[in-house]
Amino acid sequence: MIRKVTLLAIIIFINISFAQWERVSTRYTGTLGKMAIFNGFVYAYGDSVGTTTVFLRSGDQGNTWDDFSAGMPDELFFLHEHNGELMGMFFGSNVGNALMVSADNGESWTTRSSFSIDGGAVLSLHSDGTILYALSNREKIFRSTDNGATWTEFVVSYDGAPQRVGLDFAAIGDIWVYIGLNLGAVISTDGGATWAANNPQFAIGSVNVVNGEFYGATYGMYKLDAANQWVLYNNGWPGSAPFWATGKSVSSNGQTVFAYAQGLFEASVYQSNDAGNSWSTVATGLPTSGTLGLNDFLVADQHYAYCYYRSLNAAEFGIYRAQLSPTAIADDKTALPGEFKLAQNYPNPFNPSTTISYHLPNANRVKLSVYDMLGREIQTLVNEQQNAGQHTVQFDAQQLPSGVYFYSIDAGNFQATRKMLLIE
Structure with missing residues (x-):
């Protein structure tokens, strides 16, 4: 997962509208603070000082937060839901580089498998609904068909050389998209056997899967079409700042795309109802002075959106929440066998x-x-x-x-x- 001061975005398909952002917590979860949702709980986590993990959980949509930081087994880098389980990627001196699972919504953790990466570590998890993937910050991707108990290793090699620094990853079947540092998107259409660089004018900086399609972002938001070509998806974007797609995607049968863009001193959430041809701001109330911007954004449920906002002004950073109004409900569609x-x-x-x-x-x-x-x-x-x-x-x-x-x-x-x- 990429983290840059200059830009950040997430794509979310859903039919809802935003209200006013309000700060619901002043806790600092570090420069790489993240958020997640699982089993009705909202999570905020990161490292506030060095390798000291902050791990917060809210069961009442952000009104109050329980602090489980003291019981964390090691530094938590990534939370992920897969097949109904809450999983975490940990790295540190206590457990090494371990995939751990929690059966009590994050209160305690047990190790399921471990990794040993020469000069690096596995720091994030991804899935396509059935298969679990682990991405290292070197050239390796790991694939598991048994919920992380065992893994098959793949090396991302392009032009005869391994791509040493992995930043992001997404997969749909045998089509894999790997984001490498200073390279952008490298795509495999045969399940990781061969790879080829594939970028629009500017290198793709992050990738996400929404409703069965790949979305990538750089100086604009792009969608990978049936011919595996990146097509610009944000015509009419109201700002000029570059942005990436990252964080947790949430999708439904709705027609609205939500995205957030982050510049050095501003960050905003936008929506589009016409496939990206026009955009409008969907929430107000985020800080505008001394801003580093959003670190992670997600729709936690159909009623609230949450973001961790990291600011140069200590009086502004924290967890923000915007209430969602379900004013537009998705049209009824016939479900195919592989669809929610x-x-x-x-x-x-x-x-x-x-x-x-x-x-x-x-x-x-x-x-x-x-x-x-x-x-x-x-x-x-x-x-x-x-x-x-x-x-x-x-x-x-x-x-x-x-x-x-x-x-x-x-x-x-x-x-x-x-x-x-x-x-x-």
């Missing part, structure tokens, strides 16, 4: 009960909840590990007043919200 889908409830309008259906392409931990117009959680319908396939659940609203309600699903990297109407 949250269907429209039936009947709708309803009285007093209705059926909610969803499709999982692979096993995942699923949380399905109902919210009122103010974003308050009314009822949790599902909160468990589930197998791939079609699922249905009944929602009984006989104790609730008439009105508009929303149901939201969180299943790994998939999140979606739909609207329903209760009529009595």
Whole structure:
């Protein structure tokens, strides 16, 4: 994952709109502070002083934060959700370079596997929904089909020379995109056997997968088309600052793209409803003076967005939150066998009960909840590990007043919200 002072961005597909940013924590999580979401919890982590890990967790959408820093086994570099498990990449004198997993939402950790990289370390995790990948900061990529218990090693070699410093990685099947320092994107179309450099005018600095497509960013946001060519995706971007895509992607069946751009003294979140042809600012309230900018950005659920904001002004840095208003809900689409889908409830309008259906392409931990117009959680319908396939659940609203309600699903990297109407 790349970290530069000059720019940063993330791509998120979802149909929601932003309100005002508010600071919900003043904790400093270091120059490379990151955020993550898992099982309804929001995480903020990094190193505040040297190799001292800061590890914070919120179970109430950022209102309060629990500090588990003292119990961390070593320095945490990366959090990742894969097949319903919370995973962390650690590196330090206590555990070495280890992939560790937590069965209690980050309160304790056990080692699943370890790495030994000559002159480097594995510092990040990536997945395509079924296969887990580990990226080293040297020329090696590791692939696991058993949730990180065992690994197969691949060396990224271009023009006969290994690409020594790996910055980012993404995969969809046999198409792999590796980001190397001072090189940009190197792509393999045969599952890591051969590689070729592939960049637009400027080298791609980071890569992300959203809704089954690769997105890369440099001085602009690009999408990799069917011919494996980068196509500019941000025509009409309101600012001139360069930016990268990074962090955790969250996708649904929505049509809106969210991105953030970071310059030396400004950072803003934008949205596009027309495939990047025009952009508009979607939130206000982030600091504008003495700013280094956003370190990581994500939609934690369908109700709030969070970012860790690192500023030159100590009075400004911390964790910020913006409330999301589910004013536009995704159109109903037929799910293909390999797709996530949250269907429209039936009947709708309803009285007093209705059926909610969803499709999982692979096993995942699923949380399905109902919210009122103010974003308050009314009822949790599902909160468990589930197998791939079609699922249905009944929602009984006989104790609730008439009105508009929303149901939201969180299943790994998939999140979606739909609207329903209760009529009595």
